[in-house]
Amino acid sequence: MAAKKAKKEEEGAAAEAAPKSKKKLFIIIGGVVLLAAAGGGGWFFLKKPSPEQVAAAEAAAKAKNPVAFVDMKDMMISLSNAGQQDRQPIMKIKVVLEIADAKAADQVKPLLPRVEDAFQVFMRELRPSDLEGSAGMYRLKEELLRRVNLTVYPAKVDAVLFKELLVQ
Numbered sequence: 001m002a003a004k005k006a007k008k009e010e011e012g013a014a015a016e017a018a019p020k021s022k023k024k025l026f027i028i029i030g031g032v033v034l035l036a037a038a039g040g041g042g043w044f045f046l047k048k049p050s051p052e053q054v055a056a057a058e059a060a061a062k063a064k065n066p067v068a069f070v071d072m073k074d075m076m077i078s079l080s081n082a083g084q085q086d087r088q089p090i091m092k093i094k095v096v097l098e099i100a101d102a103k104a105a106d107q108v109k110p111l112l113p114r115v116e117d118a119f120q121v122f123m124r125e126l127r128p129s130d131l132e133g134s135a136g137m138y139r140l141k142e143e144l145l146r147r148v149n150l151t152v153y154p155a156k157v158d159a160v161l162f163k164e165l166l167v168q
Contacts, residue, residue, distance in 0.1 A: 066101075066102070067098060067099070067100060067101075067158075068098075068099045068100075068101060068102045068104070068105035069096050069097065069098055069099070069105075069161075070096065070097040070099060070105050070108055070109060070112070071094075071096050072094075072095045072096065072097065072112060072115065072116060072119075073112075073116065074092065074093070074094050074164075075092070075093050075094075075095070075116065075119065075120065075123075076090060076091070076092050077090070077091045077092075077093070077120055077123045077124060078090050078091075078124070079091055079123070079124070079126050079127060079128060079167070080124065080125055080126065080127050081127070089127075089128045089167060089168065090167070090168050091123065091126070091131070091165070091166065091167045091168075092164065092165075092166040092168075093123075093162065093164065093165050093166075094162070094163035094164040094165075095119070095144070095160060095161065095162060095163065096160075096161040096162075096163055097115075097148060097157045097159075097160060097161070098157065098158045098159040098160075098161055099155070099156070099157055099158060100156065100158050104155040104156060107152065107154065107155040108152045108155050108157065111151060111152050114151045114152075115147075115148050115151050115152065118147045118148065118150070118151050119144060119147065119148075122143065122144070122147060126140075128167050131165075131167055137162070137165070141159075141160050141162070144160045145157065145159065145160045148160060
């Protein structure tokens, strides 16, 4: 009987030790996984690029084509007064087109008369109140950019820049 009690006590001690050893095992495995993840993350963020990668990035930056600017003629446009004033308001505008590369600029230059026509047709319908504030100027820039890109379609203009804009 004493042997049975000793055997039961050993089984009870082993049963209690098994959950504790499983917990220790999970803690150790979790620590190893956490340490590996921290080491991998540190290597990823602190890794310095190789000299070949640096050279390739510099070559790509140098190979980038310089931006080209195309000046348009000064335009004087009479605006719509909508019957509110006796005098017709006039807008004087100087515009420059920003183009990503010189090849596209060469394609745009012969089409400048069409661009000017598209601008004038649109701006004739503007009222002075349409140009008030920075929001009005922004809307005008975006609309002119849309119209110029429709006119010179295979080529692409990146921005419409105002050199001067005067409304009287």
